[in-house]
Amino acid sequence: MRLSPTPSQTVGPFFHYALLDEDLSNLVAPDHPSAIRIEGTVYDGAGEVVPDAMLEVWQAGADGRYAHSEDGFSGFGRFGTDDEGHYEFVTIKPGPVPGPDGQPLQAPHIWVSVFARGLLRRLATRVYFPDEEEANASDPVLASVGDPDLRSTLVARAMDGDLLRFDIHLQGDRQTAFFDV
Amino acid sequence: MAQQSSSKPTGRGRDGEADVHPPYLYPDYKATRLRAPEKPLVILPESLSEVTGPAYGHGRVGPLDHDLTRQHGGDPLGERIIITGRVLDGDGRPVRNSLIEVWQANAAGRYIHQGDQHPAPLDPNFTGAGRCLTDDEGRYRFVTVKPGAYPWGNHDNAWRPAHIHFSFFGPAFRTRLITQMYFPGDPLFDQDPIFQSVRDPKARERLISRFDLETTEPEWALGYRFDIVLDGRAATPMEH
Numbered sequence: 001m002r003l004s005p006t007p008s009q010t011v012g013p014f015f016h017y018a019l020l021d022e023d024l025s026n027l028v029a030p031d032h033p034s035a036i037r038i039e040g041t042v043y044d045g046a047g048e049v050v051p052d053a054m055l056e057v058w059q060a061g062a063d064g065r066y067a068h069s070e071d072g073f074s075g076f077g078r079f080g081t082d083d084e085g086h087y088e089f090v091t092i093k094p095g096p097v098p099g100p101d102g103q104p105l106q107a108p109h110i111w112v113s114v115f116a117r118g119l120l121r122r123l124a125t126r127v128y129f130p131d132e133e134e135a136n137a138s139d140p141v142l143a144s145v146g147d148p149d150l151r152s153t154l155v156a157r158a159m160d161g162d163l164l165r166f167d168i169h170l171q172g173d174r175q176t177a178f179f180d181v
Numbered sequence: 182m183a184q185q186s187s188s189k190p191t192g193r194g195r196d197g198e199a200d201v202h203p204p205y206l207y208p209d210y211k212a213t214r215l216r217a218p219e220k221p222l223v224i225l226p227e228s229l230s231e232v233t234g235p236a237y238g239h240g241r242v243g244p245l246d247h248d249l250t251r252q253h254g255g256d257p258l259g260e261r262i263i264i265t266g267r268v269l270d271g272d273g274r275p276v277r278n279s280l281i282e283v284w285q286a287n288a289a290g291r292y293i294h295q296g297d298q299h300p301a302p303l304d305p306n307f308t309g310a311g312r313c314l315t316d317d318e319g320r321y322r323f324v325t326v327k328p329g330a331y332p333w334g335n336h337d338n339a340w341r342p343a344h345i346h347f348s349f350f351g352p353a354f355r356t357r358l359i360t361q362m363y364f365p366g367d368p369l370f371d372q373d374p375i376f377q378s379v380r381d382p383k384a385r386e387r388l389i390s391r392f393d394l395e396t397t398e399p400e401w402a403l404g405y406r407f408d409i410v411l412d413g414r415a416a417t418p419m420e421h
Contacts, residue, residue, distance in 0.1 A: 002271050003269060003272070003273055004201055005201055005411060006360055006387055006388070007203060008203065008358060009359065009375060009379075010210075010359075010375060011359050012361075014284065014294040016294060017284070017293060017294055017309075018282055018283070018309075019282060022241065044216050048215070050216070058233075058234065058235055067233060067236060074236075099229065103229070106229070111354055116216060117216075118216035119205070119216055119217075120202070120375070122357065122359065123205075123218065141225060171216065171217060175218055175219060177220070178218050178223065180222035180224050180225065181225060181354065181355040
């Protein structure tokens with residue numbers, strides 16, 4: 001018999017001292033030879049920034065394997081948005097992730113969970129990479145997002161150097177695609 | 182409650198199960214109005230559900246982190262309580278060696294967070310943050326003081342029922358859960374839109390701890406029991 005899960009509740013506004021006392025925005029050292037930076041702003045449905053969100057990221061290593069696939073790389077990070085709704089983290093680009101038997105590879109991607117006051121349950125989205133057009137075109141998860149505009153919200157924008165930009169719109173015409181995980 | 186909740190986009194129950202989780206948009210909880218997504222959630226191809234997850238926190242738990250009454254020079258004010266329970270997956274198996282984080286207001290209903298400035302005293306002997314790892318049976322135990330209710334600006338004369346925030350990781354990305362634990366018989370339940378956002382009354386009941394005389398320690402602390410079931414069936418196929 002299946003047990004029914006415990007319901008989710010909002011993280012509320014007062015979590016910082018308990019959950020973000022340890023800075024996990026550098027998944028690798030900023031001077032790591034393969035380091036990339038990903039930054040963005042979280043917006044609400046009125047286009048206002050969300051200064052009290054917490055983001056968690058989960059990704060594979062460069063070899064496409066999860067969890068300690070490389071020396072000291074956990075693949076997990078978490079951090080808050082600042083007063084301007086801005087976040088930034090440093091990591092390495094994940095490799096393509098093997099699918100189950102007979103499934104195509106998944107394009108390199110990073111899972112992102114968003115928690116905030118006003119979110120009664122977390123939101124889950126994925127960051128894909130703009131220099132992976134071919135892999136993105138055959139990615140089964142991207143393909144499952146029917147609306148091309150919505151699909152395009154999942155691909156980060158290339159900025160200067162090693163910087164990528166991934167804004168998150170919780171609501172509205174520009175809403176980011178979120179997944180039922 | 183004057184307004185109807187909306188369940189759009191529905192967090193559907195997987196495999197057609199009724200969804201126990203609150204909807205994203207629950208207008209009585211005003212902060213959801215501009216933060217709830219409107220477009221339907223994208224359903225992942227079943228075979229691509231994320232069954233991996235971070236093994237976070239094993240190096241982060243100190244020996245006294247589970248005891249929120251012993252983090253300062255003296256005893257915090259308030260009613261000392263013990264909260265214990267088990268963390269299980271949907272098949273009833275224990276979730277072992279997994280991080281739990283908690284945070285809460287003090288006995289006067291005040292968070293140490295700088296965002297909480299309502300006129301109730303801080304307690305120099307209480308921070309209100311704790312963490313522990315579940316054991317091989319999925320059990321955990323915290324010692325703390327019972328948090329007070331506190332006012333908030335959601336509606337006229339709005340007060341949050343006493344609650345403790347709980348954060349769970351479990352074995353997979355999809356088992357991640359943040360929730361709130363309440364206390365039995367709280368008179369503030371009826372007017373609290375966060376508690377009421379869970380529409381299934383049976384599911385809502387599962388957010389309420391129960392007083393437990395077995396956990397209660399004589400001359401020392403009242404005991405409460407709070408068991409948790411995490412979503413997700415990992416690699417086990419669903420029975421039909």
